Amino acid sequence: MEYHHASEMNGVVSEYLNMRIESTHNDLCKEKESKEAEESQKRSLIEKSYSTILSELGEDVGREGLLRTPLRAAKAMQFLTKGYKETTQDILNDAIFDENHEEMVIVKDIELFSLCEHHLVPFFGKAHIAYLPNKKVVGLSKLARIVEIYSRRLQVQERLTKQIASAISEALEPAGVAVVIEAVHMCMVMRGVQKMNASTVTSVMLGRFRDDFKTRQEFLALTMRK
Numbered sequence: 001m002e003y004h005h006a007s008e009m010n011g012v013v014s015e016y017l018n019m020r021i022e023s024t025h026n027d028l029c030k031e032k033e034s035k036e037a038e039e040s041q042k043r044s045l046i047e048k049s050y051s052t053i054l055s056e057l058g059e060d061v062g063r064e065g066l067l068r069t070p071l072r073a074a075k076a077m078q079f080l081t082k083g084y085k086e087t088t089q090d091i092l093n094d095a096i097f098d099e100n101h102e103e104m105v106i107v108k109d110i111e112l113f114s115l116c117e118h119h120l121v122p123f124f125g126k127a128h129i130a131y132l133p134n135k136k137v138v139g140l141s142k143l144a145r146i147v148e149i150y151s152r153r154l155q156v157q158e159r160l161t162k163q164i165a166s167a168i169s170e171a172l173e174p175a176g177v178a179v180v181i182e183a184v185h186m187c188m189v190m191r192g193v194q195k196m197n198a199s200t201v202t203s204v205m206l207g208r209f210r211d212d213f214k215t216r217q218e219f220l221a222l223t224m225r226k
């Protein structure tokens with residue numbers, strides 16, 4: 001087959017491309033649909049479980065205020081643990097760039113909300129992150145996204161702090177990473193083990209932040225100042 005006119009050829013090419021785009025689109029739609037079906041199946045199982053929990057607590061699950069509570073609670077729990085489905089690679093893929101910047105990069109007061117894995121009760125507070133770039137840097141908002149990915153899971157504060165530091169360390173291979181988290185644990189506050197405004201502080205220092213006292217002090221002075 002010969003093409004005599006460029007426009008005719010373009011027509012054939014674009015028709016072919018449209019077919020390809022359409023079939024890729026269909027595949028993506030099917031994948032999305034099956035994922036949604038799986039999610040809603042899981043949600044209804046969680047909903048049934050919440051209904052059991054409520055009636056075992058002595059509640060009347062048929063009373064008006066509780067009618068949709070199991071479903072709402074199931075949705076809330078799925079939202080609060082959605083970090084399991086996200087990876088730092090997904091969000092950092094196109095966000096890392098080369099830069100000849102060697103000064104400390106600090107982002108402080110990143111809000112975080114998580115669930116303690118021992119009691120399934122919230123703990124929340126702030127994360128402060130710093131790193132010393134070694135050619136690679138990342139958009140500052142992505143650091144907050146990393147915090148979100150790991151906080152929207154069942155956690156203990158120490159592990160959360162470590163996971164955030166390791167993720168940054170692996171993605172950027174910096175000369176050092178420091179992560180400090182200050183958080184209030186409702187499981188301790190509500191049981192009277194801790195006062196409302198007393199927070200638990202955890203930190204992980206890697207590379208120069210661990211080995212060099214002055215670097216560590218500079219970071220702590222800048223972040224922990226009230």
Ligand SMILES: [Zn+2]
Nearest residue numbers: 116118119187
């Ligand atoms: Zn707890």
